[in-house]
Amino acid sequence: MPDTSRPRTREETRRGNERAILAAAEKVFAEAGFGGATMQLIADMAGLPKANLHYYFPTKEALYRRVVQNIFEIWLHAADVFDGADGPVEGIGAYIDAKMEISRRHPAGSKVWASEVMHGAPVIQDYLETTLREWTGGRAAVIQGWIDAGKMAPVDPAHLLYMLWATTQHYADFGHQIETLNGGKALSDRQWKAAKDSVKAIILRGIGAV
Template sequence: MNIQTPTDKKNAKRREKEQIILRAAERVFAQAGFGGATMQLIADVAGLPKANVHYYFQTKEDLYRQVVSNIFGIWLEAASAFDDAVGPVEGIGAYIDAKMEISRSHPNGSKVWASEVMHGAPFTQDYLETTLVEWTQGRLAIIQRWVDAGLMDKVDPRHLLHMIWATTQHYADFRHQINTLNGGQPLGEAQWEEAKTTIKRIILQGIGVKV
């Protein structure tokens, strides 16, 4: 039987408040950008006093960097599908599934990241030059190993990754456009499954993999 101590309860409450603030910030940054967002607006969306927001995140930049770091971490976790995969069907297929689910569940985070990069990554260039570069090199090596083993066509792994990112993140970054073309309605469960299946088939068949 697990008994929560007062410290456990305090920590849980702190994590809950942080998540409320981060979800609100993600939404505000996605809609207003860094320049248009204010700590007061984020506090209003979170339903908390502004002082509470400053207690957890001293500055707007601290909060912004945490929002960007969170979506980046979620994307990196999704890429774990590559690590133990025996081949491109399992690795790339699972990666596409994961990236599509993230676009579905974290559209605002994806929009914040896209806006940050399009503006030259003024706050997150360190992520790009370190973590992203290291992660990308690891995934490129895995894809190249599959190419060398004859499990897929000889394609440039870098451009393949770029294509996967562009396709999957489109469903978050251009969500309004997709919904508009869907009769003004968000994609339903069956439509998301169809999208994932179609994207996997097109990409995997495009690199010479039977699916």
């Protein structure tokens, strides 16, 4: 637990304010989109004066790019499991687990990314053409190595990645639909585990890895 017996340092205050701003911005951008979001609305949700918001993020676009960068970096970190994996069962299985957990814990961030891309990526197109393209090429090469080693069926690595993204992010982007079909309730811990196990079984069997 944090030590509440001493006043917060300036750095702790800065980090706390930034976390509050980013959490609020993630929700507002997910609900209203880039065009509908305002810095005042984000400041109100964060519980901070608008002037404080501009101190940390001078423009709405700068804040939006930071929100998008955050969810993307979380996704990139999830893919680290590919690097030391012996094969698709370990690598893709762990990747599905990680991506499903991100959808559970960061649904708003996933929705912001999805909305941006569906609108032609007007703000982050440069990100898609650089970081995402490089990341995709690297992971596709790992998958191709598993194919060449006979550890899975010869499928197109890029399309496999697209399927993994679509399936795991569905649980965030279409969370309301899933909750509606679940009797109006969020998935329980048991249901999340069952969902992860089902997705892994379907995909790993489909690519001939198990």
